[in-house]
Amino acid sequence: MTPRTSGPRPPVRPEFRPPSFTGRLHDARTATAVGRWLGAAFAVCFLTGLVSHYLQHPPDWLAGRLPARPVWGYRLTQGVHVSTGIAAIVLLLVKLWTVYPRLFVWPPVRSVRHALERLSVAVLVASAVFEVLTGLLNIAQWYPWPFAFVPAHFAVAWVAAGAILLHIAVKAPEIAAHWGRRSPGTRSLPAADAVDRRSLLLGTAAAAGAVTLTTVGQSLTPLKTLDLLAPRHPDHGPQGLPVNRTAAAAGVSAAGLGAWRLEVAGPRPYTLTLDELRAMPQTAAALPIACVEGWSVQAHWAGLRVRDLVERAGGRPGTAALRVTSLEVSGSYRVMEMGPQYADDPLTLLALTLNGSALSLDHGFPARIIAPNRPGVLQTKWVHRLEVL
Known part of the structure; x- marks a missing residue:
C-alpha cells in the first residue's frame, strides 16, 4: 500500500463565471423598438429645452430678437418639454432593462474599439439618467445637490445629445438590421418571442401614456381633472x-x-x-x-x-x-x-x-x-x- 501524505492541500482558485441570463426579450429587436421611442422623446425634450433656456437666458445677440408671439408659445413648448420628459422616464427604464445583461459580458473589454464603445455607452446612460432625474426633482422644486440646476441641466443636455448621436452612428448597422419586422436581423429571432415583445411594448406605451395623462393636466387644463401625479394643479393657489x-x-x-x-x-x-x-x-x-x-x-x-x-x-x-x-x-x-x-x-x-x-x-x-x-x-x-x- 502507498502511504498517504499528510499536510494542507494547495488552495483551489475559483474560476470566474459571468452571470448567465436566461430571460427573454433582452435582444436587439426589443432594444431597437424601445430605443426609437426613447430617441424621439429625448429629441423633443432637447429642442423644447433649448427654447426654454434661451427664453430665460438669451445670449446678447438674441436678447433683442425674441418673439412675443404667439402669446401661448412658451406655455406649449414647456408643457411639451416636461410631459415628454416624464414619459421618457418610463421609456428609459424599459430600455435599460432590455440591455442590462450586456453589462456583464466577458471579457469586459475585447479591444480598444470595444472599450471606447463601452465608455460612450456609460456616458450616454449617465447623462440620460442625470437629465430625467434632475428634471423630475426640479418639477417638485427639490434640489438635493450643491450645483445650480439650470446651467448643469443645460450642459448635460448637450452631452446626452452628443452621446445619443454617437451611439446611433456606432450601432447603425445593428439598428438597421432590427428596425422593422422584415429587417434581416429580426427574421433570425425566435418567432415565439414576437407575442411577448408586443405585450412588452404595449405595456410600455400604456405606462408612458398613464404618467402623461396624470400629469399633463397641469399645463393642458382641459385634462386638469386627471392631474393626479403632478406637483401642481392649475386651480390650486391664491x-x-x-x-x-x-x-x-x-x-x-x-x-x-x-x-x-x-x-x-x-x-x-x-x-x-x-x-x-x-x-x-x-x-x-x-x-x-x-x-x-x-x-x-x-x-x-x-x-x-x-x-x-x-x-x-x-x-x-x-x-x-x-x-x-x-x-x-x-x-x-x-x-x-x-x-x-x-x-x-x-x-x-x-x-x-x-x-x-x-x-x-x-x-x-x-x-x-x-x-x-x-x-x-x-x-x-x-x-x-x-x-x-
Whole structure:
C-alpha cells in the first residue's frame, strides 16, 4: 500500500463565471423598438429645452430678437418639454432593462474599439439618467445637490445629445438590421418571442401614456381633472393660480409696503403711488402664465401698458428695452430685463389685478409684470422700479 501524505492541500482558485441570463426579450429587436421611442422623446425634450433656456437666458445677440408671439408659445413648448420628459422616464427604464445583461459580458473589454464603445455607452446612460432625474426633482422644486440646476441641466443636455448621436452612428448597422419586422436581423429571432415583445411594448406605451395623462393636466387644463401625479394643479393657489415663490420666501411682507412707490427711471424719471396707478387708464388682457416646472394657467390681468410707462419716461417706442427690479430680498431673477419686442408689446402689462381682484401678496402685490410668451420666472412680482434702457 502507498502511504498517504499528510499536510494542507494547495488552495483551489475559483474560476470566474459571468452571470448567465436566461430571460427573454433582452435582444436587439426589443432594444431597437424601445430605443426609437426613447430617441424621439429625448429629441423633443432637447429642442423644447433649448427654447426654454434661451427664453430665460438669451445670449446678447438674441436678447433683442425674441418673439412675443404667439402669446401661448412658451406655455406649449414647456408643457411639451416636461410631459415628454416624464414619459421618457418610463421609456428609459424599459430600455435599460432590455440591455442590462450586456453589462456583464466577458471579457469586459475585447479591444480598444470595444472599450471606447463601452465608455460612450456609460456616458450616454449617465447623462440620460442625470437629465430625467434632475428634471423630475426640479418639477417638485427639490434640489438635493450643491450645483445650480439650470446651467448643469443645460450642459448635460448637450452631452446626452452628443452621446445619443454617437451611439446611433456606432450601432447603425445593428439598428438597421432590427428596425422593422422584415429587417434581416429580426427574421433570425425566435418567432415565439414576437407575442411577448408586443405585450412588452404595449405595456410600455400604456405606462408612458398613464404618467402623461396624470400629469399633463397641469399645463393642458382641459385634462386638469386627471392631474393626479403632478406637483401642481392649475386651480390650486391664491386667486385660483399656483404659486412657486411665496412672498414669505422672497422676504416681502405687507408691513413693508406702506410707503411703496413705483420708480420709473429714464430721460424723464417719475414716481407713482398705487392710487395714482389705479387712477390711470387700465388695460385688460387674457394671458397664460407658464412656469419652467411645467404648469401653466390662462388668467385675466389688468393694469397699465408697459409701453405707456416707458414712453412717459422718455423711452422711444419700439427701441427701448427695460430693466425691472423686484422688492424681493434675493434670488436669481430679482432683476429682469426685457427687450424692445416685449417692452413695446401692447399686451405687456404692469398688472395690478388678477381675475378681477387686486393682486394677492403671493402673486406680486402691489404690481407685477405679465407679458406674452415669457417664462414665469421672468414675470417679475413685487415690482418697485422700472428702468428704461
